[in-house]
Amino acid sequence: MKRTFLSILLLGAGLTAQAQSNKINFTEYDLPNGLHVILHQDKTTPTVAVTMLYHVGSKNEDPQRTGFAHFFEHLMFEGSENVERGKYINMIQSAGGAVNANTSFDRTYYYQILPSNQLALGLWMEADRLRSAKIDQQGVETQRQVVKEEKKQRLDNQPYGSLLENTFATAYAVHPYRWVPIGSAQYIDRASLQEFMQFYKTFYVPNNATLTIAGDLDIEQTKKLVEQYFGAIPKSTTPIHRPTVEEPxxxxxxxxxxxxxxxxxxxxxxxxxxxxxxxxxxxxxxxxxxxxxxxxxxxxxxxxxxxxxxxxxxxxxxxxxxxxxxxxxxxxxxxxxxxxxxxxxxxxxxxxxxxxxxxxxxxxxxxxxxxxxxxxxxxxxxxxxxxxxxxxxxxxxxxxxxxxxxxxxxxxxxxxxxxxxxxxxxxxxxxxxxxxxxxxx
Known part of the structure; x- marks a missing residue:
């Protein structure tokens, strides 16, 4: 028993030393438009990660329009001013990369993993949909069906699929955590195109976003690329809703x-x-x-x-x-x-x-x-x-x-x-x- 305990203690000491020696170095700064930028160099492999975190999740939604944050996780892949409808993911994959996104109660997160020689492509694509995502009736109607089908397959038709939804609805009386990010299909159906456009104009703005770039990159060169693609996007003056209600x-x-x-x-x-x-x-x-x-x-x-x-x-x-x-x-x-x-x-x-x-x-x-x-x-x-x-x-x-x-x-x-x-x-x-x-x- 003593020997076992000693081995546990030694393992703990080794892990602590490893954690202390593996400091993550990064550079961070703000552009004049409010975009927060974080750069982390790691030349272990010839790849880069280009990620955008928007500080908007389900808790920022109107109680009568739940599911908007998750809906935008899908809608942002419809295309943009310079990317044809339905081509966003294909362009990343054709460049040897992978792309995905996820939504929580508190934020929406988009990420691309690319060969390091495609860094400029990843930055251009993220900047283009931040500046001019395709928010139109065709894209909205397409994603209405996609989101409803996802909810049906992943939650409604699965054993215990409603567990988190019922748990949060029971635990919270007033705070917006009382609904989960998947939201309600009925509210997505009722929402107008104008409402989706307003959500985009309110939350998908530089001063509500964090751009994180990591991997095989040159810090100074990457700063120039960030300024080139994101610098001219204007800062929003629309107030960003942050819930202040406290659960009793x-x-x-x-x-x-x-x-x-x-x-x-x-x-x-x-x-x-x-x-x-x-x-x-x-x-x-x-x-x-x-x-x-x-x-x-x-x-x-x-x-x-x-x-x-x-x-x-x-x-x-x-x-x-x-x-x-x-x-x-x-x-x-x-x-x-x-x-x-x-x-x-x-x-x-x-x-x-x-x-x-x-x-x-x-x-x-x-x-x-x-x-x-x-x-x-x-x-x-x-x-x-x-x-x-x-x-x-x-x-x-x-x-x-x-x-x-x-x-x-x-x-x-x-x-x-x-x-x-x-x-x-x-x-x-x-x-x-x-x-x-x-x-x-």
Missing amino acids: KQVEEGRKVVFDNIQLPAVVQAYHIPAQGTPDSYAISMLTTLLSGGQSSRLNKALVDNQQKAVTVASIPMSMENPGLFINLAVANMGVDVHDLERSMDTEIDRVKKEPITDQEFQKLRNQIETNYINGLATLEGRTEKLASYHALYGNTNLINTELDKFLAVTKEDLMRVANQYLTKENRAVLHYLPKTAQAR
């Missing part, structure tokens, strides 16, 4: 039963937690790893291996720009009652509150956090997204070099304290997912 402190447990097209019941517990980047957010994130990070995690050992009450478990920190959720999820084994499963989940939460974590388990947890953090920065894509997010959502790009220290500063006492402070019944929503056959009974 929850004082009573919220509950909901959902009958779904599933075979096995499930339990969801969603606790309110502070915003990302706050001191307690790091301890909370570590708690989720303690509970479900790997086969030997607490929830997995107790509910899946020992008691065999669940076929799968998960503990997920939905840490966001505004206060988010700590979600525990368990899918019941055949014949297990959801109330029994919920009680077992509560037992593990109570253990974290009452029983101090052992030195060995705590060191193992720190090692997991370090490994996950370092692995997240191993790829060019991982670094560019981190750099952009740290600037736009945290206001501190250099967190890419210092955030691990914030995790490692968390103590065993911090874990117990935040568990007692936030993981309370009056601060949570609980959902029971049941088969539709149970509803009939």
Whole structure:
């Protein structure tokens, strides 16, 4: 046992040394039009990443027009003034690159991975759709159908597909996190072309964007290219909507039963937690790893291996720009009652509150956090997204070099304290997912 613990300690020391030696160097500055630019040189491979993060997510939407941020994730590939309709992705792929995008509650993120000799192409294409994306009736009607079909296939027709939608709708009463980024098809159907154009003019502007370029590049030459393609795009004077509403402190447990097209019941517990980047957010994130990070995690050992009450478990920190959720999820084994499963989940939460974590388990947890953090920065894509997010959502790009220290500063006492402070019944929503056959009974 001592030998095992010693090896864990040595592993932790090695990872810490590796993290400290792998500093991510970057250059950042603002153009006069408000565009924030981050440059990171890495000549390991002859590739570059060109990414644009727009500080707009589903929380910026009108409650009667949800789904706009995600809709634009698709619409921005329709084309632009100088790129023919439907040719955007083909042009990147023909140059040997790859392209994609994703949307969250807080931001929309577009990225291209290109051979380094195609850097100018990537910058020109991003600048062209920032300046003159094709927002017209044909593109809107095409993407209406695409988005509705995506929602149908990925969520509506999937077992537990509505889980996040129902969880956030139950946990939030007033904050715009009460709807998820996929939004509502009915609102997308009702929206006019003018509304889509206004959304573009409001949020897709230089002073609401972060351009991050990383890889095999020359810093000074890249600055010239950025000025060439983005410098003349005017700064917007339209106010950018940032929700100021605060979710009231929850004082009573919220509950909901959902009958779904599933075979096995499930339990969801969603606790309110502070915003990302706050001191307690790091301890909370570590708690989720303690509970479900790997086969030997607490929830997995107790509910899946020992008691065999669940076929799968998960503990997920939905840490966001505004206060988010700590979600525990368990899918019941055949014949297990959801109330029994919920009680077992509560037992593990109570253990974290009452029983101090052992030195060995705590060191193992720190090692997991370090490994996950370092692995997240191993790829060019991982670094560019981190750099952009740290600037736009945290206001501190250099967190890419210092955030691990914030995790490692968390103590065993911090874990117990935040568990007692936030993981309370009056601060949570609980959902029971049941088969539709149970509803009939």
